[in-house]
Amino acid sequence: MSNVPTNLKYTPSHEWISVDADGIVVVGVTDHAQEALGDVVFLELPEVGRTLAASEACAVIESVKAASDIYAPISGEVVESNQDAVDAPESVNADAYATWLFKIKPDGVSDLSKLLDAAGYEAVIANA
Amino acid sequence: MAKHTPLHAVHVAAGARIVDFAGWDMPVNYGSQIEEHHAVRRDAGMFDVSHMLGLDLGGPDATTWLRGLLANDVAKLHEPGKALYSCMLNPDGGVIDDLIVYYFSPTSYRIVVNAGTADKDVAWMRQRIAATGANVTLESRRDLAMIAVQGPNARDKTWAALPDTRAASESLKPFSAAAVGDLLIARTGYTGEDGFEITLPATRAEAVWNALVAAGVTPCGLGARDTLRLEAGMNLYGQDMDETVSPLDAGLAWTVDLKDESRDFVGRAALVANPARRKVLGLILEDKGVLRAHMTVFTAAGEGETTSGTFSPSLEKSIAFARLPFGVEPGEAVEVDIRGRRLKARTVKLPFVRNGKTLV
Numbered sequence: 001m002s003n004v005p006t007n008l009k010y011t012p013s014h015e016w017i018s019v020d021a022d023g024i025v026v027v028g029v030t031d032h033a034q035e036a037l038g039d040v041v042f043l044e045l046p047e048v049g050r051t052l053a054a055s056e057a058c059a060v061i062e063s064v065k066a067a068s069d070i071y072a073p074i075s076g077e078v079v080e081s082n083q084d085a086v087d088a089p090e091s092v093n094a095d096a097y098a099t100w101l102f103k104i105k106p107d108g109v110s111d112l113s114k115l116l117d118a119a120g121y122e123a124v125i126a127n128a
Numbered sequence: 129m130a131k132h133t134p135l136h137a138v139h140v141a142a143g144a145r146i147v148d149f150a151g152w153d154m155p156v157n158y159g160s161q162i163e164e165h166h167a168v169r170r171d172a173g174m175f176d177v178s179h180m181l182g183l184d185l186g187g188p189d190a191t192t193w194l195r196g197l198l199a200n201d202v203a204k205l206h207e208p209g210k211a212l213y214s215c216m217l218n219p220d221g222g223v224i225d226d227l228i229v230y231y232f233s234p235t236s237y238r239i240v241v242n243a244g245t246a247d248k249d250v251a252w253m254r255q256r257i258a259a260t261g262a263n264v265t266l267e268s269r270r271d272l273a274m275i276a277v278q279g280p281n282a283r284d285k286t287w288a289a290l291p292d293t294r295a296a297s298e299s300l301k302p303f304s305a306a307a308v309g310d311l312l313i314a315r316t317g318y319t320g321e322d323g324f325e326i327t328l329p330a331t332r333a334e335a336v337w338n339a340l341v342a343a344g345v346t347p348c349g350l351g352a353r354d355t356l357r358l359e360a361g362m363n364l365y366g367q368d369m370d371e372t373v374s375p376l377d378a379g380l381a382w383t384v385d386l387k388d389e390s391r392d393f394v395g396r397a398a399l400v401a402n403p404a405r406r407k408v409l410g411l412i413l414e415d416k417g418v419l420r421a422h423m424t425v426f427t428a429a430g431e432g433e434t435t436s437g438t439f440s441p442s443l444e445k446s447i448a449f450a451r452l453p454f455g456v457e458p459g460e461a462v463e464v465d466i467r468g469r470r471l472k473a474r475t476v477k478l479p480f481v482r483n484g485k486t487l488v
Contacts, residue, residue: 041439062418
């Protein structure tokens with residue numbers, strides 16, 4: 001079974017989200033996603049400074065098998081992208097929750113309340 | 129309802145990730161696809177390929193009928209057990225399927241076809257039997273399982289697991305098979321490595337699979353099978369060719385035998401009337417990213433298209449097959465459109481890897 005930590009928020013498109021002390025939103029992909037993708041070999045992450053709309057396809061994760069989009073869970077500005085993950089994409093397989101991909105500074109209209117909690121996300125993957 | 133091979137329960141018990149492949153529930157990996165790939169390049173791995181269909185062809189007209197059915201010529205087979213790779217074409221010269229035919233005698237052959245095309249292949253063959261009035265029998269052998277054991281240590285580990293097979297299979301030349309009791313051991317494969325493809329009664333599949341595991345053979349899924357065949361420069365039906373593509377445009381001219389001018393096989397006239405328009409070369413991506421099928425390739429001689437692409441675990445770069453204009457030669461710099469960006473690649477002669485060695 002996939003690991004779904006209760007301290008994180010989720011999207012139906014398999015991103016995990018945590019919010020740090022400064023209100024910056026940290027985004028990665030879930031354990032379920034990495035397991036479905038298989039060996040991850042390439043990441044294309046959004047550039048710092050890019051403005052994202054909620055649900056916008058903003059990054060690409062490629063396994064040996066296939067390419068998948070990663071979606072912005074909320075609107076805002078990209079303030080950091082994880083170059084270590086780009087240099088070692090297999091770290092997503094090793095620990096999906098320790099490998100953040102990018103950070104967003106939410107804008108005025110971004111809405112965190114629409115994100116799923118662990119139980120909500122578990123229901124999504126159970127019905128997949 | 130998805131179809132299951134005789135080894136399905138073994139895969140599930142081993143923790144395989146199961147996916148649909150042409151209506152069959154098949155293992156795509158048992159953990160890491162890349163590790164399975166390396167097991168085959170460096171040691172020994174095995175694949176359940178029981179979803180492929182074996183067909184027994186017999187009867188006094190078997191040879192004549194096959195010479196009219198296939199683009200390659202079974203008349204070049206003389207040693208019992210010798211195998212031949214061929215395309216089966218439609219009248220327009222498109223590929224209905226690619227297959228392997230084993231010769232046992234002029235009146236006895238085994239044909240192995242792809243899983244996804246098996247029903248259509250059998251229907252076509254039956255139609256050809258009716259149309260030609262040939263005196264042949266064709267029997268589907270769904271009572272059989274097939275296990276491909278591949279890698280530099282594949283033969284030794286097979287003999288460790290199945291000692292009785294050693295005497296008959298030790299002297300087998302590549303692309304030849306020998307019967308050992310109710311097993312057919314063929315020195316063939318789809319990985320670019322040495323090894324065997326073992327055809328056996330479905331009832332024995334689990335015992336033989338477990339014996340191979342005990343001998344140190346790594347179970348491998350269809351994921352690794354795809355990266356291995358791509359590195360080895362081998363086409364995949366439905367991806368690199370189909371009924372709309374001539375074998376001459378799919379890098380398979382070497383399998384089309386036009387030498388005997390009196391041999392009027394299905395599709396021959398269309399191939400003669402329509403010479404090759406494209407050549408197939410390999411691509412290695414120089415920039416970061418992953419090549420996939422149906423990406424546009426920009427060359428000095430015009431545009432082409434990728435037919436298969438992946439990340440190559442052996443090269444640690446992305447590779448692809450591309451159908452390109454004739455003017456393009458190996459070693460040229462080209463560009464590939466990946467999600468709207470043009471990335472740098474270079475053309476190479478296929479294969480990328482053979483017998484554990486990188487050739488590009």
